[in-house]
Amino acid sequence: MSTSAGPVLGVRALNRALIHRQLLAERSTMPPVRAVAHLAGLQAQAPNPPYIGLWTRLADFAVEDLAALVRERKVVRIALMRSTIHLVTDDDCLALRPLLAEMLARTVKGQFGRQVAGLDTDEIAELGAELAEERTLTFAELGALMAQRLPGHDAGALAQTVRNLVPLVQVPPRGLWGHSGQAAHTTVERWLGRGLDPDASLDTYVRRYLAAFGPASVKDMQKWSGLTRLKEAFTRLGPALRTYRDESGTVLYDLAGTRLPDPxxxxxxxxxxxxxxILLSHADRERIMAAEHRPRVFTSNGIIRATFLIDGFVRGLWRIDRAKDAATLVVEPFVPLARRDVAELTAEGERLLSFAASGTGRHDIRFETVG
Known part of the structure; x- marks a missing residue:
């Protein structure tokens, strides 16, 4: 691998590469479990978004296709990249968690260090793992039990510390379509019957990241993962990677031999x-979303709103409003839409309503005024 100036890739070239690798250029026929692995997981704070994420990427996807994987423990929900809940395959769970352990522990220190000051974090982890091995626990239950053993410390901070130090999975019905309520947790070892992968390789996940999100910079993968100092891993891969540059001169890496689509x-x-x-995995998001649109997508309370793509780029928001036996897809464009774009969003929106609001009797689509 050489970091000398490679070919320059414009925004459209990077966009087309990303859209194809994210299975959004055309719906893929790969099985859902393989798609979850290809995407290196789906961010999953709420139960339903991963289902829609797979529906928009896969041909003939049904809710039960993913729900069955959750129940059968072939995919799990666990805190991973950026210390956020992700839906990943069982194998990725066991490999990624040890690779991200240092970052997750650092997050504890930054967010809860003051509340657990004076305690041995190894002791917290050991106690939390012991409790979660005995039975599944909500964080409220885990925190209360921890506070009984470690009096004088905030129960919520204790539970969150365990969450970042101990590999805890969220068990069904959390993760099933339409289910809400507090998540219950147990240890990875108890749920999967296997321990963490002691031979997990960061180099493997550099390649996996590029296969799903590349071409990309070192800082891009650091944004996706929450890890730092990844340049060494890229360098280690040598001839397995090739380099480009973006229009600002940043070095971008890609898997050697991978062809890029027509911009x-x-x-x-x-x-x-x-x-x-797709909106969270690059330091520079211009390849998917203009900077002026970001404040409308990323809310102040940490919600990343549902969006739609036109010609590969974020062009607005959507939501489904429900009332009695009706569901309305509300489309909020950021910019004026061409007539053919409205027609395409309408046709795709009808399919979305059939998937996400199948239990309602009437479906409508409403386009809001650009504002």
């Missing part, structure tokens, strides 16, 4: 769920 290719309209990783 002039036309792309279909797509609806993306809340928290979709």
């Amino acid at each position: 002039s290719e036309e792309l279909p309209a797509r609806y993306l769920p809340e928290f979709d990783n």
